[in-house]
Amino acid sequence: MNLYAILAIxxxxxxxxxxxxxxxxxxxxxSTSLYFVxxxxxxGSRIDEVEGVSYGAFIVPGLIMLSVITQSISNASFGIYxxxxxxxxxxxxxxxxSFLEITAGYVLAAATKSLAIGxxxxxxxxxxxxxxxxxxxxxxxxxxxxxxxxxxFGFIIGIWAQNFEQLQLVPLLLVQPxxxxxxxxxxxxxxPPLWQTVSLFNPVVYLVSGFxxxxxxxxxxxxxxxxxxxxxxxxxxxxxxxxxxRTGWRLRD
Amino acid sequence: xxxxxxxxxxxxxxxxxxxxxxxxxAIEEGEILALLGPNGAGKTTLISCICGIASITSGKxxxxxxxxxxDYRAARAQIGxxxxxxxxxxxxxxMNTVRFSRGLFGKxxxxxxxxxxxxxxxLWDKRDAQVRELSGGMKRRVLIAKALAHEPKVLFLDxxxxxxxVGLRKEMWETVAELKRHGVTIILxxxxxxxxxxxxxxxxxxxxxxxxxxxxxxxxxxxxxxKLFVIELMEPAERVPExxxxxxxxxxxxxxxxxxxxxxxxxxxxxxxxxxxxxxRGLRARxxxxxQSSLEDIFVDLVGEDAx
Numbered sequence: 392m393n394l395y396a397i398l399a400i401x402x403x404x405x406x407x408x409x410x411x412x413x414x415x416x417x418x419x420x421x422s423t424s425l426y427f428v429x430x431x432x433x434x435g436s437r438i439d440e441v442e443g444v445s446y447g448a449f450i451v452p453g454l455i456m457l458s459v460i461t462q463s464i465s466n467a468s469f470g471i472y473x474x475x476x477x478x479x480x481x482x483x484x485x486x487x488x489s490f491l492e493i494t495a496g497y498v499l500a501a502a503t504k505s506l507a508i509g510x511x512x513x514x515x516x517x518x519x520x521x522x523x524x525x526x527x528x529x530x531x532x533x534x535x536x537x538x539x540x541x542x543x544f545g546f547i548i549g550i551w552a553q554n555f556e557q558l559q560l561v562p563l564l565l566v567q568p569x570x571x572x573x574x575x576x577x578x579x580x581x582x583p584p585l586w587q588t589v590s591l592f593n594p595v596v597y598l599v600s601g602f603x604x605x606x607x608x609x610x611x612x613x614x615x616x617x618x619x620x621x622x623x624x625x626x627x628x629x630x631x632x633x634x635x636x637r638t639g640w641r642l643r644d
Numbered sequence: 645x646x647x648x649x650x651x652x653x654x655x656x657x658x659x660x661x662x663x664x665x666x667x668x669x670a671i672e673e674g675e676i677l678a679l680l681g682p683n684g685a686g687k688t689t690l691i692s693c694i695c696g697i698a699s700i701t702s703g704k705x706x707x708x709x710x711x712x713x714x715d716y717r718a719a720r721a722q723i724g725x726x727x728x729x730x731x732x733x734x735x736x737x738x739m740n741t742v743r744f745s746r747g748l749f750g751k752x753x754x755x756x757x758x759x760x761x762x763x764x765x766x767l768w769d770k771r772d773a774q775v776r777e778l779s780g781g782m783k784r785r786v787l788i789a790k791a792l793a794h795e796p797k798v799l800f801l802d803x804x805x806x807x808x809x810v811g812l813r814k815e816m817w818e819t820v821a822e823l824k825r826h827g828v829t830i831i832l833x834x835x836x837x838x839x840x841x842x843x844x845x846x847x848x849x850x851x852x853x854x855x856x857x858x859x860x861x862x863x864x865x866x867x868x869x870x871k872l873f874v875i876e877l878m879e880p881a882e883r884v885p886e887x888x889x890x891x892x893x894x895x896x897x898x899x900x901x902x903x904x905x906x907x908x909x910x911x912x913x914x915x916x917x918x919x920x921x922x923x924x925r926g927l928r929a930r931x932x933x934x935x936q937s938s939l940e941d942i943f944v945d946l947v948g949e950d951a952x
Contacts, residue, residue: 393717399747406740478731482790485695485725486748487717643699 396488400496401503404470408504415466416508419458423512426454427519430576441578444607447520451513452603453575459509459534460541460570460595464562467501467545472552475642484643490636494546501542502535509534523607529614530605536621537598543628550641569595574603579611594620647706648673648722648798648829649694654703656689656853663689664853666703671798671831676824677858678844679833686853687833688728691800695725708797721750724791728802730783734776738767738786741775742793749794761792764822781812788819792828799823801832805839817842841865872935873904873915878928885925891918902927908936 408415431447438446474480483493516522524530552558573595579587590596591612601617604610610617635642647670656664664686671677679687692698694705696712696719704711710718733741742758762768765785770778775786784804791799801820805813820843824830834840840847841861848858857864880899891914892905902922906913922929 393750395747395750395752399744402747403736403740403744406736410735473733477733478727478729479733481697481725481727481731482745482748484697485720485723487720487750488748489717639699643697 393486393488393492396486396492397496397499400493401500404466404497404500405503407470408466408500415504416511419462419508420511420515423454423458424515424519426450426457427516431519442580442607442609444609445520448522449578449603449607450576451516451520451522452606453573453599454516455509455512455534456537456573456595456599456602457570457575458512459505459537460566460598461562462505462508463501463538463541464545464548464566466504467497467542468549468552468558468562470497470501471546471549472558475549476555480642490632494543494632494636498539498542498546501545502538505542506535506538509538524605525608526605530602533598533602533605533617533621536625537602540621540625540628543625543632547628547631547635550635553641569593574599574611578609594624597621646673647671648708649831650706651690651694652704652706654690654693654705655701656686656693656698657701658698662853664693667850667853667855669848669855669858671829672846673797673829674824674827675845676820676830676832676843677846677848678840678861679831679848679850680835680837680840681833681850682835685851687850688802689853690850691725691802691831691833695723695800696720697725717750721794722797724794724796724799726784726787726791726799726801726804728806730780730787732775732783732786734774736775737772738762738775738778738789739771741786742789745790746793749796751794757795758789758793761789764826765789765819781808781815784808784812784816785819788823792823796828798829798831801830803833803835805834805836813839870905871908871913873906873913873918874933874935875902875904875919875922875929876900876931876933877902878930881927885922885927887925888918888921891921 427447430450435446435450440446441449474483486493513522548558548561552560572590573593574590575595579590579596579600582590597612597617597620600611601614601621604614604617634640649669649671651667651669654664654667654669655662667686667690669690679690681687689698693700694707694712696716700713704713705719706712707719708722710722712719736744739758739762742762743753743755746754746758759768762771765788767782767785767789770782775783778786788799788801804820805816808816817839820830820832830843832839832843844861846858847861847864849856877900881895881902882899884893884895884902894903894905895901896903904915904918906915919929
């Protein structure tokens with residue numbers, strides 16, 4: 392096991408985060424604060440409580456998920472895409488490091504960054520609304536698993552992408568809609584029955600539901616399903632990454 | 645065997661192109677081997693296969709006795725690679741990027757060693773500079789520093805002086821000589837014959853994915869140092885004149901030109917003696933000219949010789 396390689400990649404990526412602190416940490420926090428203002432204060436004041444929780448507080452878990460998922464994907468995809476783009480990937484390919492170590496370095500760095508963003512947003516939210524944390528440990532479990540699995544997913548996108556447009560394609564066309572339709576801003580019970588059924592096919596629904604449960608004990612789907620969904624997603628991503636490195640797809644000619 | 649890198653029957657095919665055909669190559673510890681070949685000959689592909697960047701279609705590569713596929717960690721740990729293109733993260737600082745390379749190749753932090761490398765490459769003053777602030781020559785040296793960061797035994801330099809001006813080229817040659825003095829085995833690719841001449845102990849010639857020959861530089865330079873002295877005769881001769889067997893002479897088909905092949909590196913060229921000898925035999929020259937083989941001619945020569 393080449394632990395030094397994991398550490399080297401991790402440090403390198405974290406150094407990039409600190410070099411670009413403004414884009415990396417501050418801007419997602421600002422944009423989430425804007426959501427609080429717009430949805431929580433402006434619109435939320437016209438919406439009654441959702442299942443006993445004020446609307447402003449109700450959307451907090453969804454907003455954190457929104458940021459954490461998009462940040463994980465963009466951090467990890469950029470992290471591996473950039474060396475590919477400028478050509479410095481030759482070093483990774485010629486290093487005595489396995490795919491596991493390279494993936495671990497990038498994914499852990501991306502997940503660390505998005506976890507930090509998620510926690511900062513959570514802390515910020517305390518200033519805006521009343522939040523209760525019924526299951527803090529489960530909250531962390533969901534948060535960490537989401538960071539890890541979507542960083543893995545982002546890593547796959549970064550390897551797949553052959554230009555900057557493609558790098559944005561999946562997050563914009565697939566992930567963003569899934570998150571917005573994933574119950575970040577509403578409870579599935581607010582939807583007509585047909586759409587409630589349709590939304591069960593959206594994996595993000597399970598994540599947001601499980602995460603919200605850890606705050607308020609409210610869930611659209613059983614908590615076990617949420618856990619199963621996030622674990623399954625993590626395993627699928629791991630399998631794809633494993634296949635990529637075994638075949639050298641998009642990395643070795 | 646004292647070969648530090650040995651390539652056995654290495655073939656590489658992709659998208660229907662036979663980039664390498666059963667290449668055999670042994671690189672001795674401590675030597676500088678120059679791989680000389682035209683663009684597209686397979687130089688970079690060969691290096692990529694040895695370093696693990698490109699997959700191998702068939703054959704094998706041993707580095708320090710370790711197979712670079714089945715025992716890739718041990719094999720790759722001994723190799724440093726300086727790519728042809730300047731592939732550096734522009735915003736990274738010199739020391740950080742070199743430190744990154746060391747870690748990636750599985751070595752713990754050792755700033756004292758990295759300082760030595762950076763000083764040796766005249767980069768120590770620039771250790772905190774961002775890569776984008778450096779000149780082209782410095783960036784190339786940063787690539788070398790990165791390749792050396794994990795104390796490799798073998799260093800691959802892929803066209804280290806491509807697109808580099810004359811001054812920098814000389815500087816690069818000195819850098820390479822300095823590395824050799826430190827005991828690093830070096831394989832470099834180039835399509836400049838002067839470069840191979842200036843740096844290498846042995847020269848390998850590669851074209852069309854095949855190694856045409858690998859020879860000691862001194863021996864090869866003698867061969868490459870051959871020059872042709874062409875004598876246009878007043879009257880066509882029927883055969884090479886008698887008594888001139890000691891000279892390497894050939895007569896053109898129509899008998900109008902006599903070509904003398906000689907070695908420019910020898911003590912005397914023998915031209916004066918030859919002209920006197922011809923005059924004694926009543927052969928008069930209408931005109932004379934000399935020709936020196938270009939690199940392309942040499943390739944054609946060698947390929948022909950190899951096929952024969």
